[in-house]
Amino acid sequence: MKAILFDGQLKFLTDYPIPMPQADEALVRVRLAGICNTDLEIIKGYQGFRGVLGHEFVGIVEEVNGGDHQHLIGKRVVGEINCGCGLCDYCRTGLQRHCPSRHTLGIRGKDGALAEYLTLPVNNLFQVRQNIRDEEAVFAEPLAAAFEILDQVHIRPTDMILVLGDGKLGVLVALTLALSPAHVLLAGHHPDKLRVANDQGVATANASDLRAHKSYDIVVEATGSQGGLTVALQHVKPRGTVVLKSTLAVDAEMNLAPVVIDEIRLVGSRCGPFEPSLRALSEKIIRVGPLISGIFGFHRAADAFDMARAKNSLKVLLDFR
Structure with missing residues (x-):
């Protein structure tokens, strides 16, 4: 074959x-x-x-x-x-x-x-x-991975959510989290990719324009880059949640002191449930x-x-x- x-x-x-x-x-x-x-x-x-x-x-x-x-x-x-x-x-x-x-x-x-x-x-x-x-x-499989976040993290209507990374998974995560009543912002460096999410109602921004102030309740790191977690920690509120989606071939060193000082909750997130993914595809909730x-x-x-x-x-x- x-x-x-x-x-x-x-x-x-x-x-x-x-x-x-x-x-x-x-x-x-x-x-x-x-x-x-x-x-x-x-x-x-x-x-x-x-x-x-x-x-x-x-x-x-x-x-x-x-x-x-x-x-x-x-x-x-x-x-x-x-x-x-x-x-x-x-x-x-x-x-x-x-x-x-x-x-x-x-x-x-x-x-x-x-x-x-x-x-x-x-x-x-x-x-x-x-x-x-x-x-x-x-x-269905990558969309299920996006839906996994909804199973792992309690999202409140008042939450501010930042998704870092406008690649395939980052866009799917933003579209999925936008089904919740929270405010979702997708940040990346590629206007054409950001437009895919923006056309379906997701707020977007150039990542270079983000100011590093701790204003988000939940930050999803989907940059696929070695420094993604460091950037995420610059944007999450004290006692906020950082969801890690990137898988990398390289070992990374970083200063974990901000995690301890700001009492950040780190959530690893991988594969997810197929039922809501297939339902969203069938009902055209996510295009x-x-x-x-x-x-x-x-x-x-x-x-x-x-x-x-x-x-x-x-x-x-x-x-x-």
Whole structure:
């Protein structure tokens, strides 16, 4: 099958073996897959992953290894990317995403979605409603990561929220948090990206114009940069909350004294719930189409990665249909 492999070098293969679904797994034929900043960080060394990249996808179930889920064959699905062991204390208490033995699609111990086929446990799959286009469904995973913040942080109507970073995730986070009654400001350096959020009613600002005064109850750091947390701490109120969304391949040193002195709550935030994400896509509450910078066939996969690396691009998709 066609697949994009990272084994220390990025390779575009046409003869990679089709994966075999294990017990209670499904074989999914990928239709569209997204290139995420995490994929770009893996190429730089993040997580030390070797294998097929990618974890954002929409596809069709072609085979199920197990008799209880044959009804999924032919269904269009997206998927939770973390595969827990199902036996440990974490898995038994609903923390499968933090299972010490977990495999994570395209990130940790499991070939990913930038290929014609992938496998996932059937319990990880979510059917996609007919009124959601492939080009929208492929956003289900990153949009779920944005919705995770609503589960983690109590947002009051009077809260002032600052989202730092106008990349793919930053824009999705701003659009998601804007569903709350709080005031949301998205700050970044790219007018075209900011416009995507502004066109859907989110207030935006050039990050260079922000004054470093501690005036925000909640700051979401989604810059993807090494200094993002330092900047976030310059804007959050004492006893406020900083949500960390960036994943980086580099180690970072910083002065944590402001966290202690101002009694800041730091919240790490990763993957999230698919149900509200798919509902938002189905009901068109959040319009993700404007975030698509380009769609490429496999024969132009190298061009797709070049575009994904460009500072002015948002979501780049690979088409396996």
